[in-house]
Amino acid sequence: MRSIILIVLISVVAGAVLSGCIQPDTGVDIKDKTGGNVSELTISQFESTQGLKKFSSVKEIKEFLKVSSASSGYDQYGGWGGINFGGFMQKGMMEVTGAMDSVMPTAMPAATTSAMQTGAGESGAVDYSTTNIQVEGVDEADFVKNDGKHIYVLAQNKLVIVDAFPAAEAETLSTTIIDGRPRDIFVNGDRLIVFTEEDSQVMIFPEYEYMPMSRYTQKTNALVYDISDRKKPVQVSNFSINGNYFQSRMIGDYVYFIVKDSVYYSSGVVDVPVIKRGSVKIMSPDIYYFDNPEQNYVFHTIASVNIKSEKINAKSFMMGYSDNLYVSENNIYITYRRNLPMLYYEAQREERFYKVVVPNLPIGVQDKIIAIKGSDLTSSEKWEKISSILEDTYNNMTENEKQDYAMNVQKAVEEYETKLAQERDITVIQKININKGDIEYRAKGEVPGSLLNQFSMDESGEHFRVATTSQIWTGRESKQYNNVFVMDNELAIAGKLENIAPDERIYSTRFIGNRLYMVTFKRVDPLFVIDLSDPKEPKVLGELKIPGFSDYLHPYDENHIIGVGKETADNQWGGTSIKGVKLSLFDVSDVNNPKQLDKYEIGTSGTDSEALRDHKAFLFDRKKNLLVIPVREVTEKPRYDNRGYYVQKVWQGAYVFNLTPQDGFKLRGKVSHLDDYEEQMYYWGSPGAVRRSMYMDDVLYTVSAQKIKMNDLNNLSAIKSIDLPYDRNMYYQYSWR
Structure with a gap:
C-alpha cells in the first residue's frame, strides 16, 4: 500500500514540475512581471507590496491588466483572466487622458441650498430612537x-x-x-x-x-x-x-x-x-x-x-x-x-518538489537532479531525465527503504502544505483617511484568517483591532482556530493572541473599550472576555461555556452584554441540533468569571430573526428598559398542504421586552402586521414581515413592506397604522421592501 502511495505521490509532484516548467501561451512575456519565465517563479515573488502607486493614464491601466491577465494563467480576452470577475459588462467606454482628469471642464456647478434647515420641527417627539449603529457619530x-x-x-x-x-x-x-x-x-x-x-x-x-x-x-x-x-x-x-x-x-x-x-x-x-x-x-x-x-x-x-x-x-x-467594511469618524x-493568481500555485508545486521531495532522496541523486534543474535543457527534456532517475532510485530501494521514504516525504509534504496554507489564509486591510470630504490613502496591513463582519473590527486611538478565524485546509486534514490582532497606526501588527478555541469559529464579536467579547461555537457557546488594555499583549480574562451561540452582541452597560442567537441541544445522532432564537443577558462585571444572568428562547427549530444578520433590526434603549426584535416564529411542525407543498406555518411580528439586570427578559407583548385570518394562514415570505422598529416618546412604530403600525409602548395597544404601497408582482425585483 505504501508503495502505491509513493508512486502516486511521485507522479503528482512530477506533473507539478512539468506543468510548472511550461509557460502558457498568452502572447505576453511573463518576464514583464516576474523578471523570468514561469519555471523561474518563486513563491516570494507573489508576496504583497506595501507601496501605493497611481495610474497616469488608461493606457497604463491596460498594460498592467494585460500583464496581470497573462500572469493569472487564464484567457485575458473575455474569460476570467483575473479581470472580468462576476461577468459585469462595459459601462460606457470613456477614454481618459493625462493623469486621470480630476474634474472635467464641463462639470456643473454645485447647487446651492435654497432653504434653511428646519429638522423635524417643534412638534416632533422629545425622545426618539435612531438607527442602531456600530460607531458613535458614524x-x-x-x-x-x-x-x-x-x-x-x-x-x-x-x-x-x-x-x-x-x-x-x-x-x-x-x-x-x-x-x-x-x-x-x-x-x-x-x-x-x-x-x-x-x-x-x-x-x-x-x-x-x-x-x-x-x-x-x-x-x-x-x-x-x-x-x-x-x-x-x-x-x-x-x-x-x-x-x-x-x-x-x-x-x-x-x-x-x-x-x-x-x-x-x-x-x-x-x-x-x-x-x-x-x-x-x-x-x-x-x-x-x-x-x-x-x-x-x-x-x-x-x-x-x-x-x-x-x-x-x-x-x-x-x-x-x-x-467587509469598518468606518470610524x-x-x-x-x-x-488575498486571492493569488494561478501561477502562484504552479510555482508552489515546483518549489514543493525541490524543497521537500528532493531533500529526502540520497545525496548522489539530489546532486543529479539539481544539476539537471540548472541545465539549459527544455522543460520536457529536464523532466524526462528527472523521472528516469526517480524510477531507478525507487526500484533499487529495499521494501524498508521504500516505506521510510514514503513516510518521510508524506510528513514533509504535509508540514510544507500546512505552512503554505497558513500563508495563503490572509486578510488584507486597506486604511483610507476621511476628513470633511477629503479622501487620502494611509496604510495597508495583513492578518492571518478571515473576518466575520464589521463587528470583527474596531479602531481605538492609534490602534486597530481585529478578530479572525483561521481555517487551514491541507490534503489530509483541516484546522480551525481564532485570533485577535492589535495593529498600530500604520497597520503593522503590534500584539496578537492566537489559537483561541481550536476547532471552533467566531459567531459574533463586540469591541467595547479595552475589552473584546467573542463568541465561538461548535457544540457549546464559549463567551470569551479578552483584555486589550496592553496592545502588545492581548489576553483572555475569562470564559463562559453554555449551549447555543450568539450571532449578535450588544452592550447593555459596561458590565452587561446582550446576545441574540440560537439555542442548541445534543441530538440522538451525537451531533448538535439548532433550536429557536435565544436572547441572553451576560454579566461581565467579574471579567474572570462571566455569567449568564438570564435567557429567553423563542420558538423551535426554524425560528429566525433578521437581527441575527442585520444589527439595524435590533432596537434597544436602556432608559426605557426596552428591547425589540423582529421574529419569524415556527408554530407547527412541517407538513404537506392540500396542494402537496411541504410547508411550515410560522407567526411573524415583533417581540417587545422589558430588560433589566435585576429581572432579565420580561415579555411586554407581541406586535403583528397580520390580521387574524392571515395569522392562521401565514407562511414564509409575506410582505407583512416586520423588519424594523423604532420609538417616538411612548409610541412604538414597527415597519414591514405593507404598513407602518403604531402601538402604545406601555401596553402595546394599537393606535393607528399607515398602509405602504407595495405590489406583489414586483417581488422578484424589489423583494418585500
Whole structure:
C-alpha cells in the first residue's frame, strides 16, 4: 500500500514540475512581471507590496491588466483572466487622458441650498430612537429613517414620507417614485439622499474595430432631495458611478459611499470609474493600485458628497474583491481575502518538489537532479531525465527503504502544505483617511484568517483591532482556530493572541473599550472576555461555556452584554441540533468569571430573526428598559398542504421586552402586521414581515413592506397604522421592501 502511495505521490509532484516548467501561451512575456519565465517563479515573488502607486493614464491601466491577465494563467480576452470577475459588462467606454482628469471642464456647478434647515420641527417627539449603529457619530444607511417627527421609508421603488408624530394623527405626506432599485437612505435635516442601482445597455467600439459591441452595465446613483416641504420632495442632484453599491456612512454633513466595479478588460477595452451628474461627466477619479498580483481586481470608488452643498469628491483603488467594511469618524477600512493568481500555485508545486521531495532522496541523486534543474535543457527534456532517475532510485530501494521514504516525504509534504496554507489564509486591510470630504490613502496591513463582519473590527486611538478565524485546509486534514490582532497606526501588527478555541469559529464579536467579547461555537457557546488594555499583549480574562451561540452582541452597560442567537441541544445522532432564537443577558462585571444572568428562547427549530444578520433590526434603549426584535416564529411542525407543498406555518411580528439586570427578559407583548385570518394562514415570505422598529416618546412604530403600525409602548395597544404601497408582482425585483 505504501508503495502505491509513493508512486502516486511521485507522479503528482512530477506533473507539478512539468506543468510548472511550461509557460502558457498568452502572447505576453511573463518576464514583464516576474523578471523570468514561469519555471523561474518563486513563491516570494507573489508576496504583497506595501507601496501605493497611481495610474497616469488608461493606457497604463491596460498594460498592467494585460500583464496581470497573462500572469493569472487564464484567457485575458473575455474569460476570467483575473479581470472580468462576476461577468459585469462595459459601462460606457470613456477614454481618459493625462493623469486621470480630476474634474472635467464641463462639470456643473454645485447647487446651492435654497432653504434653511428646519429638522423635524417643534412638534416632533422629545425622545426618539435612531438607527442602531456600530460607531458613535458614524451613521449607517438603511431603508427606513426617522427624525422624531417623520418616518422616511423605501417601499419597493417608492420613497414614502409619513408624518408619524403624534401617532393618532399620522398620515402619508408624499410618495415619490425612485428610478432603479432603491437600496438605502440618509436623512440630514431638510436633505435626504437615496442610493439606487440600475442596469442599462450601451454600444461601444473596441479599439480599431468597425462594429460596436453590446455591453450590459450597472451603476450606482446617489439622489439628493430637498425635503424642506415633505409633501413635495424635490430632487436637486443625481450623481452616478459605474458599479455596484457596497456600503455608505454619514459623518456630519458628509456622506461617504463605496461603489465596487469588477475590472473588465477585453479586446483592448477597459472600463474606468466615471462620475456623472445627470448625464454629464464631471469626474474621472484618480486610480491607485498595488503592484502585487490578485486573481481578481475590483475598482473600489470611494466618493464623498456634502449633502448640503452637493460638492462631490472621489478616488478609486484597484484591489481584491472586498467583503467587509469598518468606518470610524476618521478612517475607512476595507478588507478582502488575498486571492493569488494561478501561477502562484504552479510555482508552489515546483518549489514543493525541490524543497521537500528532493531533500529526502540520497545525496548522489539530489546532486543529479539539481544539476539537471540548472541545465539549459527544455522543460520536457529536464523532466524526462528527472523521472528516469526517480524510477531507478525507487526500484533499487529495499521494501524498508521504500516505506521510510514514503513516510518521510508524506510528513514533509504535509508540514510544507500546512505552512503554505497558513500563508495563503490572509486578510488584507486597506486604511483610507476621511476628513470633511477629503479622501487620502494611509496604510495597508495583513492578518492571518478571515473576518466575520464589521463587528470583527474596531479602531481605538492609534490602534486597530481585529478578530479572525483561521481555517487551514491541507490534503489530509483541516484546522480551525481564532485570533485577535492589535495593529498600530500604520497597520503593522503590534500584539496578537492566537489559537483561541481550536476547532471552533467566531459567531459574533463586540469591541467595547479595552475589552473584546467573542463568541465561538461548535457544540457549546464559549463567551470569551479578552483584555486589550496592553496592545502588545492581548489576553483572555475569562470564559463562559453554555449551549447555543450568539450571532449578535450588544452592550447593555459596561458590565452587561446582550446576545441574540440560537439555542442548541445534543441530538440522538451525537451531533448538535439548532433550536429557536435565544436572547441572553451576560454579566461581565467579574471579567474572570462571566455569567449568564438570564435567557429567553423563542420558538423551535426554524425560528429566525433578521437581527441575527442585520444589527439595524435590533432596537434597544436602556432608559426605557426596552428591547425589540423582529421574529419569524415556527408554530407547527412541517407538513404537506392540500396542494402537496411541504410547508411550515410560522407567526411573524415583533417581540417587545422589558430588560433589566435585576429581572432579565420580561415579555411586554407581541406586535403583528397580520390580521387574524392571515395569522392562521401565514407562511414564509409575506410582505407583512416586520423588519424594523423604532420609538417616538411612548409610541412604538414597527415597519414591514405593507404598513407602518403604531402601538402604545406601555401596553402595546394599537393606535393607528399607515398602509405602504407595495405590489406583489414586483417581488422578484424589489423583494418585500
